[in-house]
Amino acid sequence: MKTFDDIEVRRPALAKSYLGLIHAQPGRPLAMFAPRRVGKTYFLDHDLAPAARQAKSLPVYADLWLQKSAPLEAINHALEESLDDVTVPGSEVGRLARTTVRKVGALGASVDFGDAPARRPLPSAAELRLDALVVRLAATAGKPILLMLDEIQALGEVAGGEKIIATLRAVLHKRRDILKSVFTGSSQETMVRMLSTAGSPMYQFAQLLDFPVLGDEFLQQLADHFAEVHPGKSLSLEDLRRVFARIGFKPGLMRDLVKSLSAEGLTDVDAGVKRFLLEDRQVVGWSALLQPHDLFERAVLLTIAQGLPPMGRDTLDTLATVQGSRPTVAKVRAAIERLRRAGLLVKAGGGPTAVDDPLFAEYLQGRSLDELK
Ligand SMILES: Nc1ncnc2c1ncn2[C@@H]1O[C@H](COP(=O)(O)OP(=O)(O)OP(=O)(O)O)[C@@H](O)[C@H]1O
Ligand SMILES: [Mg+2]
Known part of the structure; x- marks a missing residue:
């Protein structure tokens, strides 16, 4: 029987239109940004990857958040796994064909269909390895690759992130005939900031799209x-x-x-x-989110949830009651930055800083600071 959990929305038309955009701009990735939990990964997995397969591309998925400290290695790892998949045939027929057809003699000449010629090992430097892997994978699979990089904002939070972006950009350009790419992320701001320190605006690098929510x-x-x-x-x-x-x-x-x-x-x-x-389950979840933050940070979060300007005079007065003296603006700023890094706050477009999850914001609005201690 069908349950609520079986309910899903497939979006093949959206996937097809994204693929169309990608193919129209060789070397330029699509970057779709949307808040957390609205269905970005689900879309890559259930809609975009199948549509890519149907269009005779090879989708490769890498989650950069999983290996936050080494995102380029995460991309290479995903490509290597995919290379394994296409090299080691899964089906019985494939395996037989590979091991038994060794020599076909024809008028004295013989063609060797056995082991593939030994290849040079892949370069060990991650930047070169990415390029070599892309070429080898596309050649082995006999198809262009669609590289789906999830949680791309992780690049903005790792040392050397700009260098990785530069590498990606160079490889995407050089291999534009065999490599297409889609980025997804929940923080456009992090990406934009990183790219501008790398000296190029985001729109030059990738086409930005607002990922449509379900309806x-x-x-x-x-x-x-x-x-x-x-x-x-x-x-x-x-x-x-x-x-x-x-x-x-x-x-x-x-x-x-x-x-x-x-x-x-x-x-x-x-x-x-x-x-x-107010269900226990939710409240436990909210408390876990607050847990790593000290009382001052919680107080800052609360004032933002209540819609007060965080650097306003009244806010600073309220915060003074938390620590006994008026905090400096720098201290408030540092607290906001930490809350932002933890994903609790976002700055939407050029707008004010706000609580990322509207339901969490609603929960906070109904609390006093004493209840958050
Ligand atoms: N098209 C859909 N149909 C039905 N349920 C969906 C759909 N898309 C997403 N969901 C539900 O929403 C949940 C969150 O989706 P998903 O993990 O894709 O979001 P996300 O935007 O990638 O989140 P995050 O920013 O945390 O990575 C999924 O576990 C799934 O239950
Ligand atoms: Mg996701």
């Missing part, structure tokens, strides 16, 4: 399944839309929310969010 096609499925489980009851699409926006268009979270309504047969979605905010 009615997702919400309608949730409502339909709810109606199936609870005959005679229904969730209004309009309520679902409003709440989806309120929680920052996060499909996983929205699904959990509807599941919790369903468990009790409730249909008031807004009231559901309120209850959801």
Whole structure:
């Protein structure tokens, strides 16, 4: 039987249009940025990779966050794994063909289909290795590569990140016939900052796209399944839309929310969010996010959640009560930077610094500093 967890939205048309953009601009990657948890990785995995395969490309996925300290090695590792996959045939037929067809004699001449000629080892310097791997993989697979680099902002947070960007850029340009690329990330700001210290604006390097969030096609499925489980009851699409926006268009979270309504047969979605905010599970999660931050940082986070200008006179007065004396602007700035690095705060476009997760912001708005101690 279908459950809420089986509900998914596939976006083949979006994937196809992205591939079209990539092919129209050889050497220039697409960079899609969107807030956390809205479905970027899911899209790469379920929509873009299959569309690339269908278009006779070889998709290769690398998560740069997983090996934050060595992102170039993470990319090379993904390419190497993929090279293994295409070199070692998985199917029985492939294996037989490889081991038994050794020599075919024809009028005295013989052609050797056996082992591939020994190749020079790949260079060990990561920059050269990337280039060599791309060439070897594309040649072995007999297809162009679509390199999908997830969490690209990790490059902005590692020492030598600019050098890696320069390497990527050079390889993407040099190998533009056999290598296409898509970046995704949750912090456009980090990337933009890094590229401008590397001396080139982001738009020159990559085409920036705002990744579209899910919409009615997702919400309608949730409502339909709810109606199936609870005959005679229904969730209004309009309520679902409003709440989806309120929680920052996060499909996983929205699904959990509807599941919790369903468990009790409730249909008031807004009231559901309120209850959801205070569920133990959520509160434990929020506390874990706060845990690494000292009281001063928590206080700064709280003032930002409440929409106060963090350097404003009133804010500094409030913060003075936390540490006994008025903090310096530099201290507030340093706290904001740490909260930003932890992913709790973002600076959207040129706008003010805000709490990244709107639901977390809502939770904080309902708290006093004493409750966050
Ligand atoms: N198209 C979709 N249909 C159904 N559910 C989805 C879809 N896209 C995302 N989700 C749900 O949302 C969750 C978060 O998606 P995903 O991990 O792709 O987000 P993300 O933007 O990559 O997040 P992060 O910034 O944390 O990497 C998934 O686990 C999945 O449950
Ligand atoms: Mg992701």
